[in-house]
Amino acid sequence: DAEPLYIQALEMTKRLLGDEHPSVATSLNNLAALYDSQGRYSEAEPLYIQALTMRKHFLGDEHPSVATSLNNLAELYRSQGRYSDAEPLYIQSLDMIKRLLGDKHPAVATCLNNLALLYDSQGRYSEAEPLYIQALTM
Structure with a gap:
């Protein structure tokens, strides 16, 4: 049920605001x-x-929405088991969020948790645990 609505919203946005x-x-x-x-x-x-x-084109390379997009793409790769593709995107997203929003922002906790989940998925538990703890503490 959701797909036609998302497609309609995309088409409407393009029609009303333009492709760019x-x-x-x-x-x-x-x-x-x-x-x-x-x-x-x-x-x-x-x-x-x-x-x-x-x-990146509209907002520049250093913007929270760009970090979100990096994280989303990393999540997709993690879901597919494409861990080596996901890891640099997670790290880039985390670093960007810290730089732009500060070390204490809730989005940092989300990024830490996602990176920990990647390591957990790979059996890299000693790397995942401190990230989970840090995210939980935040």
Whole structure:
């Protein structure tokens, strides 16, 4: 039921604001998240990449929305077991969020938790545990 609504929202956003607008990136990201949640990874990945590219173009390389897009793409790769693709994106997202929002921001805890989950998925428990604890403490 959700897919046609996300597609309609994307089309409407493009029609009303044009193809080159930050809101289009948000609509692309939302549709990608739906596909990701359904395990439709091959459909989600190009949308996440397009949203990331657009956000970098409109907002610059150093923006919280860019960090969110990096994290979303990393989550997709983790879901697929593409751990070596996911790890640098998680780290880049975490570093960016810390720089832009500060070490105490709730988004830092989310990034720490996601990176810990990646390490946990790989059996890298000694690396995951301190990140989980740090995220939980925050």
